[in-house]
Amino acid sequence: MFQRTWKFWLTVVVCAGLWTGCDERPWVTGKADPRQEANFRQADAYQRLGQYPKAIEYFQRALDVNPRNADAHLGLGLIYSDSTKLPEYGYAYYHLNRYVEMAKATNDAIVIPLIQASGLKLAERYATAIGRIQTQGEMEQVRKENSDLRRAVAALTEQLSIAQARLGLAAAATNRVVMAKQVSPPVTVTGPAPAPAPAPTQGPLTRPITQTNPPPQIRRPTISTNRIATSTSVPTTATTRPAPRAYKVQPRDTMASIAKQNGVGLPQLQAANPGVDSRHLKVGQELRIP
Numbered sequence: 467m468f469q470r471t472w473k474f475w476l477t478v479v480v481c482a483g484l485w486t487g488c489d490e491r492p493w494v495t496g497k498a499d500p501r502q503e504a505n506f507r508q509a510d511a512y513q514r515l516g517q518y519p520k521a522i523e524y525f526q527r528a529l530d531v532n533p534r535n536a537d538a539h540l541g542l543g544l545i546y547s548d549s550t551k552l553p554e555y556g557y558a559y560y561h562l563n564r565y566v567e568m569a570k571a572t573n574d575a576i577v578i579p580l581i582q583a584s585g586l587k588l589a590e591r592y593a594t595a596i597g598r599i600q601t602q603g604e605m606e607q608v609r610k611e612n613s614d615l616r617r618a619v620a621a622l623t624e625q626l627s628i629a630q631a632r633l634g635l636a637a638a639a640t641n642r643v644v645m646a647k648q649v650s651p652p653v654t655v656t657g658p659a660p661a662p663a664p665a666p667t668q669g670p671l672t673r674p675i676t677q678t679n680p681p682p683q684i685r686r687p688t689i690s691t692n693r694i695a696t697s698t699s700v701p702t703t704a705t706t707r708p709a710p711r712a713y714k715v716q717p718r719d720t721m722a723s724i725a726k727q728n729g730v731g732l733p734q735l736q737a738a739n740p741g742v743d744s745r746h747l748k749v750g751q752e753l754r755i756p
Contacts, residue, residue, distance in 0.1 A: 473668075474577055486607070500528075500532055500537060500538070501537050501659050502534040503528055503535070505524045505525075505527040505528040505530075505531060505643065506525070506528040506535065506537065506538055506541075508524045508550065508671040509521045509523075509524030509527075509538070509541060510521075510541065513541060513545065518545050518551045518681075521541065521545060522542060522545060524554040525538045525541045525542045525545075525582055526538075526542075533570060536565050536568035537565075538562070539561040539562070539564040539565040540561070540562070540565040540569075540577070542557065542558075542561040543557075543558050543560075543562035543564075543565060543580065544563035544580075545575070546558035546561065546584075547562065547580045547583065555584040555585075555587040555588050555591070556584075556588060558580070559581060559584040559585055559588060561750075562577055562581045563581060564579055565577060566578070566581070594745070597720070597745060598745070601720075601721075601722065601744070601745075604722045604732060605732070607733060608732050608733065644699060700727040710738060710754045710755060710756050711755045712752050712753070712754065712755070713728065713751055713752070713753045713754075713755050714751070715747045715748060715749055715750060715752075715753065716749065717753040719747060719749075720744070720747065721735060721736060721744040721747070724753065724755075728755045730755060730756055734756050735753070735755070735756065737752055738753075738754045738755070738756040739753050739756075
């Protein structure tokens, strides 16, 4: 039983290998012209009759049968690149490039200009969308920078308020000390009155004792200080706004690049030029730089 099963599967594998290696499609093996394949001939006929949707369908079938059919790629590229037929410049760019790669037609005087034209059409179609995405990204960056600046200004304002409060408390304490010194009475130091000395007695060995004057009273001079007045003043500086200047638009300029080049914010530049469409700048157009 096992031997018969083994022989059966061996036969199946051998037959499959023989069938795979013996492909009877001559346009795949290169023995025949791919343009003689039935789907390609049908697509070519529909293209000559002007039935382009049908031609596209059969060109695609020809590529399903033989993905190396360069002429099928060329037929699709020619249909998609013609604005009077079914213009799809992305498909045209792809199929024409595949034709050049497979047929090695790098110097084709017809196909190469069509590839370049299809690329330009794609750039024109998506340039506005790309510019809009870029402008949105720059606006988000400006909003983030403005938010950061607001937080920094709020923090500095809070620190300034705290410093002013501390300075006011220190000035008040100094004034209280000065006032207390000005109203304090003078200090006088007086000593007790000296007791009278006893009368001296005369003896044979005694010397006369003379009475000395009492020590003078000592008065402590009054210490007075002038009042110290402290005042704080914040210097104010008058800022003058520079006069706006003119700028002429250069090739490849955008509102964002002009704002960055002149050191101003994009919202300020747009506010200074309300009648200018930022998405359609013209070379030589004059803008006001705030």
